[in-house]
Each structure stands twice: as structure tokens, then as C-alpha cells.
Amino acid sequence: MTSILELKGIGKRFPGVVALDGVDFDLRAGEVHALMGENGAGKSTLIKTMTGVYEPTAGHILVEGNPISFRSPDEAVRHGVSTVYQEVNLVPNLSVMENILLGREPKGPFGIKWRGVKERAEKAVRRLGLDVDVRTPLGSLSIAVQQLVAIARALDVSARVLVLDEPTSSLDAGEVEALFEVVRRLRDEGMGIIFVSHFLDQVYAISDRITVLRNGQKVGTWMAKDLLKIELVSQMIGRDASALVRTESIAQAASSGEAIISAKSVGRRGSVSDVSFEIKPGETLGFAGLLGSGRTEVLRLIYGIDHSDSGTLIFDGKSVSKVRPRDSIHRGIGFLSEDRKAEGIFPELSIRENMLILYQVKQGWFRRIPLLKQKQLAKDLAEKLKVQPPDVERSIQQLSGGNQQKALLARWLAVEPRLLLLDEPTRGIDVGAKFEIMSLVESLRQSGSSFVFVSSELSEVVKTCTQVVVMRDRKAVGTLVGADITEESIVEAIAS
Amino acid sequence: MNRASLLEKMPVAITAVVLITMTVAAGLHFPNFLTLRVLTNLLADNAFLGVVAVGLTFVILTGGIDLSVGSMVGLSSIAVAKLMAGGHMHPLLAMAVPIVGGAVLGASQGFLIAKYKLPPFLVTLAGLFLCRGIALKISLESLQIDHPFFNVLTGWSFALPGKAALTAPAVSLIVVVAFGIWLARQTAYGRAVYAIGGNQPSARLMGLPVDRTLIVTYGISGLCAALGGVLFAVYTSSGNAISGTGLELDAIAAVVIGGTLLSGGYGSVVGTLLGIGILGVVQTAITFQGTLSSWWTKIVIGILLLVFMLIQRTIESVARRAQNA
Numbered sequence: 001m002t003s004i005l006e007l008k009g010i011g012k013r014f015p016g017v018v019a020l021d022g023v024d025f026d027l028r029a030g031e032v033h034a035l036m037g038e039n040g041a042g043k044s045t046l047i048k049t050m051t052g053v054y055e056p057t058a059g060h061i062l063v064e065g066n067p068i069s070f071r072s073p074d075e076a077v078r079h080g081v082s083t084v085y086q087e088v089n090l091v092p093n094l095s096v097m098e099n100i101l102l103g104r105e106p107k108g109p110f111g112i113k114w115r116g117v118k119e120r121a122e123k124a125v126r127r128l129g130l131d132v133d134v135r136t137p138l139g140s141l142s143i144a145v146q147q148l149v150a151i152a153r154a155l156d157v158s159a160r161v162l163v164l165d166e167p168t169s170s171l172d173a174g175e176v177e178a179l180f181e182v183v184r185r186l187r188d189e190g191m192g193i194i195f196v197s198h199f200l201d202q203v204y205a206i207s208d209r210i211t212v213l214r215n216g217q218k219v220g221t222w223m224a225k226d227l228l229k230i231e232l233v234s235q236m237i238g239r240d241a242s243a244l245v246r247t248e249s250i251a252q253a254a255s256s257g258e259a260i261i262s263a264k265s266v267g268r269r270g271s272v273s274d275v276s277f278e279i280k281p282g283e284t285l286g287f288a289g290l291l292g293s294g295r296t297e298v299l300r301l302i303y304g305i306d307h308s309d310s311g312t313l314i315f316d317g318k319s320v321s322k323v324r325p326r327d328s329i330h331r332g333i334g335f336l337s338e339d340r341k342a343e344g345i346f347p348e349l350s351i352r353e354n355m356l357i358l359y360q361v362k363q364g365w366f367r368r369i370p371l372l373k374q375k376q377l378a379k380d381l382a383e384k385l386k387v388q389p390p391d392v393e394r395s396i397q398q399l400s401g402g403n404q405q406k407a408l409l410a411r412w413l414a415v416e417p418r419l420l421l422l423d424e425p426t427r428g429i430d431v432g433a434k435f436e437i438m439s440l441v442e443s444l445r446q447s448g449s450s451f452v453f454v455s456s457e458l459s460e461v462v463k464t465c466t467q468v469v470v471m472r473d474r475k476a477v478g479t480l481v482g483a484d485i486t487e488e489s490i491v492e493a494i495a496s
Numbered sequence: 497m498n499r500a501s502l503l504e505k506m507p508v509a510i511t512a513v514v515l516i517t518m519t520v521a522a523g524l525h526f527p528n529f530l531t532l533r534v535l536t537n538l539l540a541d542n543a544f545l546g547v548v549a550v551g552l553t554f555v556i557l558t559g560g561i562d563l564s565v566g567s568m569v570g571l572s573s574i575a576v577a578k579l580m581a582g583g584h585m586h587p588l589l590a591m592a593v594p595i596v597g598g599a600v601l602g603a604s605q606g607f608l609i610a611k612y613k614l615p616p617f618l619v620t621l622a623g624l625f626l627c628r629g630i631a632l633k634i635s636l637e638s639l640q641i642d643h644p645f646f647n648v649l650t651g652w653s654f655a656l657p658g659k660a661a662l663t664a665p666a667v668s669l670i671v672v673v674a675f676g677i678w679l680a681r682q683t684a685y686g687r688a689v690y691a692i693g694g695n696q697p698s699a700r701l702m703g704l705p706v707d708r709t710l711i712v713t714y715g716i717s718g719l720c721a722a723l724g725g726v727l728f729a730v731y732t733s734s735g736n737a738i739s740g741t742g743l744e745l746d747a748i749a750a751v752v753i754g755g756t757l758l759s760g761g762y763g764s765v766v767g768t769l770l771g772i773g774i775l776g777v778v779q780t781a782i783t784f785q786g787t788l789s790s791w792w793t794k795i796v797i798g799i800l801l802l803v804f805m806l807i808q809r810t811i812e813s814v815a816r817r818a819q820n821a
Contacts, residue, residue, distance in 0.1 A: 091691045094687070
């Protein structure tokens with residue numbers, strides 16, 4: 001088979017950092033090639049060098065055997081290398097057809113020929129098997145459809161190489177399958193597709209070959225069918241991954257003592273209904289269910305961002321009518337939002353300031369915490385959570401997603417909550433950071449802290465939770481405890 | 497047409513309904529209101545404001561703002577008078593110089609905004625002071641314009657039935673609006689303006705010439721403002737450095753009442769024309785009434801602005817709900 005895109009000895013240096021070091025990579029016509037690695041392994045940098053965002057400082061790129069250097073994304077596109085990013089980079093206020101053809105509209109004597117625009121856009125969406133009125137404003141469509149529109153735009157320039165950078169992180173299972181169908185069709189048409197994802201199952205479902213990067217270097221390339229999943233993870237994190245399986249201590253954890261919180265058929269009109277559970281010290285309660293099944297909504301009720309209008313919430317034996325986030329913090333309850341960017345980090349502040357902001361709130365706004373003490377606290381937290389790089393005076397924006405998440409976790413740990421609500425704490429972060437966050441949760445649980453753990457990845461729920469509430473259609477439909485918690489039993493409860 | 501695109505056209509539709517309702521109501525109340533003559537007068541009286549507002553519409557569509565347009569009107573009107581009186585320039589040249597100058601000044605504001613990522617509010621606020629200052633430096637007093645050619649222009653009109661007539665400024669407004677509609681709908685430039693207003697980083701990643709589009713947009717706004725000043729000079733046969741004071745705010749009001757979102761991405765030149773229409777009808781109706789002071793115009797516009805903002809916000813939230821459903 002012939003390579004349509006070849007990277008030879010690619011190196012990329014930033015001031016003070018070597019992001020890529022002598023990486024080889026090749027993409028064949030008619031294959032899906034997955035690019036795997038932890039955050040910070042160099043995946044994004046490699047993608048950016050082959051799509052013209054960065055210029056490599058060493059090595060060269062060949063397109064169909066001819067050496068080429070891309071100076072801009074535009075130029076890469078002209079050579080048939082198109083990219084669809086994780087966050088849909090289209091404009092929501094314009095129609096589907098405009099988003100596909102913006103900047104390349106067919107023109108006549110009176111300007112843009114709208115009939116031509118419509119015809120070409122319709123052809124482009126039909127090629128993807130997408131059934132949508134191309135005059136619809138993009139913003140009114142689901143993220144999944146928007147993603148397909150982004151692909152349609154990429155294909156309109158007769159791309160030979162399609163780079164999909166984390167395209168599935170906000171899609172549900174059905175939408176992922178629809179996307180994969182399109183990817184398979186394009187592959188069978190002879191296109192080369194590079195697929196980047198954190199979801200191992202998806203990588204195995206779609207890829208022909210897998211290349212793993214670690215610390216800016218290539219670890220190796222394998223045929224997907226020859227590489228066991230556990231081996232892949234070990235290659236990515238560079239150590240044995242068997243430590244990631246559910247331990248006996250979780251399966252047998254039994255908790256006694258007063259419930260920190262108990263909910264009796266709690267609900268909120270238009271949001272969730274009939275949710276009951278109880279959390280005692282030393283327990284991790286999982287909410288499992290499909291995307292949109294009401295998991296996040298329940299956490300928002302517990303923490304007091306939204307207010308319940310039916311059922312009762314009992315904190316430490318006392319029934320409480322209206323919870324506010326401030327009360328929750330004083331009760332020792334914390335909440336880590338799934339939306340790290342919008343509801344988590346303060347992007348302009350340093351890692352130290354981000355970590356200690358709640359600590360300051362707890363101390364009182366007007367009590368000064370000496371800088372030396374702040375630095376010591378932040379340094380201890382960064383060490384405990386293995387934040388990389390450990391320099392806490394940097395802006396939090398310079399951290400990778402996984403390390404930002406660790407810093408946010410540190411923010412809560414600084415105030416020592418009794419119960420921490422974690423909403424998708426592992427989403428969009430690399431395997432190593434996932435592992436560290438999950439083990440941290442487990443070791444804190446063993447020392448008596450409690451958690452609520454929400455994750456779309458059932459294996460993570462199974463590995464960390466002592467009891468699981470299964471959600472479906474915004475209702476709690478069952479509770480699993482102890483040894484009954486398996487991926488199969490959860491799926492069964494969701495489907496039953 | 498589906499529900500989502502229907503919602504998008506709602507603001508303009510509401511503006512149109514309000515304009516028609518107000519016109520009909522005024523027509524029922526005041527005889528002689530619903531005549532062609534009132535309409536042409538309305539166009540003539542608001543021509544310079546309308547031209548300024550069309551240029552500003554493009555700026556607001558990108559999500560920006562141009563506060564310098566009012567001062568630009570003053571500067572350009574006094575420049576026309578000064579170039580003819582002091583410089584003995586032919587009127588055509590004396591009108592062309594400020595228009596070109598306005599485009600260049602506007603484009604340089606756009607350059608600062610696009611290349612150095614400076615906030616449009618502050619850059620054009622500086623422009624506001626700069627232009628007004630230069631205008632007052634040229635002449636503190638109002639300068640009469642008396643030139644045979646210019647007088648022909650001032651007196652010219654295209655006769656219509658019913659003693660109605662389209663003056664030169666009115667015709668200019670119609671031409672500018674038509675050109676603006678074409679520019680926004682039918683050109684790659686116009687669509688780039690909408691894309692930038694929708695999501696600027698995305699527009700950049702889609703390979704659109706974001707910087708160039710912004711520079712051109714502020715250039716167009718400056719050009720329209722300077723043209724507005726020239727029309728003002730034609731309309732009043734004089735140049736005045738303090739003309740157009742606060743005009744930028746009237747223009748913003750017209751654009752917003754016309755259904756263009758201040759956050760950018762949504763709106764139209766047609767809407768702005770309707771917005772100007774509403775302002776004009778309010779003004780005319782109050783003149784017809786006779787006993788109310790002209791400040792009532794401001795009060796009514798204030799109320800209208802508030803109401804339109806609330807309507808737009810409601811539409812937005814309904815649209816979002818439709819999207820999530």
C-alpha cells in the first residue's frame with residue numbers, strides 16, 4: 001500500500017521545551033490510523049505540524065512522496081490535508097450550506113450564486129449520508145450534526161487526508177456510530193484518516209493501525225488487531241496498567257455511621273424526578289446512565305445550583321428546604337463541574353491562585369494568607385496530585401487538561417471536604433491522569449472521605465464506586481451495591 | 497422554512513410590524529400623514545443618519561462598535577465647507593476629499609482593532625475625540641456654502657406625484673441602502689462579516705481573511721459617516737463642526753431597533769432601514785402633534801430601545817429552548 005502522508009524525523013522545539021523529537025509517522029490510502037498518547041505526549045503538536053499550524057524545527061513532510069512544507073492551515077488544505085477539531089470550528093449564526101462553503105462560494109455576475117451554494121452543499125451532505133435541510137442555521141443543530149457539517153466542509157476541498165482531532169468527546173453512543181459509519185465510507189473511498197481520541201473502545205472500533213506517542217517520541221506503530229487493550233494502555237503510560245482494575249477493597253467496602261446526605265424521591269420539574277440515595281462516610285456513590293440521563297442535574301440539586309421542588313434532602317439528619325452552594329461549602333460538600341473551562345478554572349490566574357481560592361473563601365475574605373504560606377500550601381498540593389509541571393506560579397492555562405483537572409481537585413482538597421461531587425472528572429484527560437485521579441479518590445475514600453462519581457465510562461464507575469445509582473430518562477431506575485456492580489449489571493439496568 | 501430560521505427572522509419582522517402599526521396609527525390620528533410627501537420628507541430629513549447607520553450596521557454585525565461616526569459627520573461637513581470657501585476647491589473634489597479621508601481614518605481604526613486586538617469601544621472613542629477636535633480646529637463657527645454648482649445640488653430634486661420630491665440626500669440614502677443590502681447578502685466580504693460576528697476564532701480557522709474584513713468594515717463605516725457629513729452639508733447648505741454630536745448613539749439605536757444584535761452575527765441592512773423609519777415616524781408624528789416638545793422623541797426612542805432589547809432577549813431564549821428540545 002502507498003503512503004499518502006509521511007512524516008520523517010519530525011522535531012518541534014518551543015523555548016525551553018522539546019515537544020517532538022524525531023517522530024516518524026505514515027498514513028496509507030484507505031486506512032484509519034489512530035494516534036494515541038497521554039496529554040502532553042505530543043499528539044496535538046504532531047497534528048498541528050501536519051496541518052500547517054506549526055512549522056516543524058526538524059524533519060520533513062511528504063505528501064504522496066513529494067516533500068512539502070506547510071506554512072499555514074490554508075496551505076495544508078490546498079494540499080489535501082483537512083482537519084476537524086474537537087470543538088466545532090464553524091459559525092453558529094449562518095446556515096449549514098454557508099458553513100460548508102464559506103470563503104469558497106460559487107459566484108456569478110451579481111455576487112454569490114445561492115442556488116449553486118445550495119446544490120454544492122446538498123451534494124456534500126448527501127455524500128456523508130446526512131439528512132438535513134442545508135438552509136438550517138448551524139447553531140440549531142446538535143453537536144453531532146455540526147461535527148458532520150465540519151467534515152463536509154473539510155471534504156468539499158477534495159481532501160485526501162482527513163484529521164479528526166477528538167471528534168467524539170461530546171457525542172453520545174448513537175452519534176459516535178453515525179460518525180464512524182461516515183469515516184468507514186470515506187476510508188473505503190480511499191481516503192487516509194487520522195483519528196485522535198481518548199476513548200479506547202472507539203479507537204479499537206474504527207482503527208486499522210495505532211501509533212503511540214510518549215513524551216514527544218514515537219513508541220511504536222501496531223496493527224490494531226494485534227495490540228491488546230491493556231498493552232496499549234501500558235505503552236501509553238509507560239508502566240504496567242493492571243493496577244487499573246477494580247480492587248477487592250472497593251467491592252467489599254462496608255460503611256457504617258450517620259449518612260452525610262440522604263435524598264428521598266428528590267426531583268425538580270423539567271429536570272429530574274424521583275431520585276433517592278444515601279451517602280455515608282467512606283463511600284463512593286456513582287451515577288451511571290447515558291449522556292443526558294440526568295446525572296449532572298442531580299449533582300446540581302445536591303450542591304444547590306438548582307433547587308429541588310419535590311422530595312426531601314437531608315443533611316446530617318436535618319431536612320433542608322433550600323440549599324445554596326455557599327451552604328454546601330460550609331457543610332463540607334464540594335462540587336467539581338464537568339465543564340472545566342467555563343465552571344472550573346479562572347484562566348487568568350496562576351495555578352497557586354486557582355488552587356487556593358476556596359481556601360481563602362473558607363478563611364474569610366479579609367484574612368490575609370501570607371504569600372510564603374500560600375506557596376507552601378500550593379506546592380504541597382501540586383506534589384500530592386502530581387501536577388506537571390510543578391511550578392505553581394505559572395498560568396493555569398499552560399497546563400494540559402488533565403493537569404488542570406488535578407489543580408481543580410487540589411482546590412477542593414485544600415478545604416478538606418467530607419463529600420466531593422465529581423462530575424466527569426476524567427473526561428477529556430489522558431489515561432495516566434485518569435489513573436492518578438481514580439487512585440486518589442480511592443485512597444481518600446479509604447481514609448473516610450465520601451465521593452459522588454459521575455462518568456460516561458462504565459469501567460471507571462465500576463472501578464471506583466461502592467454503590468451505583470442507575471439513571472434513565474431523568475429518573476433513578478435502580479441501585480447496585482458491592483459485588484453486584486459490574487459493567488454488565490449497569491448496562492442491564494440502563495436497558496431494562 | 498423551518499422553525500430555527502423563522503426565529504432568526506423574528507426581530508426584523510417585529511420591527512416591520514411596529515413600523516407599520518405606528519405609521520397606520522399616526523395616519524388615523526393625523527390626516528395628511530399617510531402621503532408620499534411625508535415619506536419623502538422623512539427620507540430627506542434622515543438621510544445622513546441613515547447613511548451613517550448603514551455603515552455602522554456592518555461594524556455591529558462583526559460584534560464591534562464605532563463611536564467615531566458622529567464626530568466624523570461633523571468633521572466631514574466642516575471640511576467640505578472649508579475646502580470650498582477657504583481652498584476654492586470645486587464642490588465635487590471638496591466632497592470627495594472628506595469621503596476618502598473618512599474611509600482612510602475608519603480603516604486605520606480597523607487596523608488597530610484587527611492587528612493589535614484593541615477593544616473597538618476604546619479605539620473609536622479615541623477617534624470620536626480626535627475627529628471632533630480636528631473639526632473644531634478647522635472652524636469654530638458654522639460656514640455657509642455658496643457656490644453655483646453646490647446650490648444646484650442642494651436645490652435639486654426628483655419630482656414625484658403629490659408635491660412629493662426626492663432630494664439628493666434622499667436618493668443617496670436609497671442608493672447606499674441598496675448597495676449595503678447587496679454587499680451584506682451577495683458578497684464573500686458580507687458573509688465574512690456575519691461569520692466574524694458569529695465566532696471570530698472559528699472564522700479565522702475556516703481560513704477567512706478576518707483582519708482584512710475588519711479593516712474594510714471600519715473603513716466602510718468611516719466612509720459612510722463622512723458621506724453622512726457631506727449629505728448634511730448639502731441638506732443645510734453649510735458646514736458645522738458640532739453637527740452630528742451624539743449622532744453615533746442615534747445610529748446605534750436605529751441599528752438595534754432594526755433587529756441587529758450588539759453581540760454580532762445577526763441582523764441586516766434592511767432592518768436598519770426599518771429602524772431609521774421608526775425613528776423618523778416618531779419624530780414626524782411628534783411634529784404633527786404640534787404641542788409636544790421635540791424631547792419627546794428621545795423619550796419614545798428610549799422606551800422603544802428597552803422594549804426591543806427585551807423582545808430580542810426573549811427570542812434568544814425561545815430559540816435556545818427550541819434548540820435544546
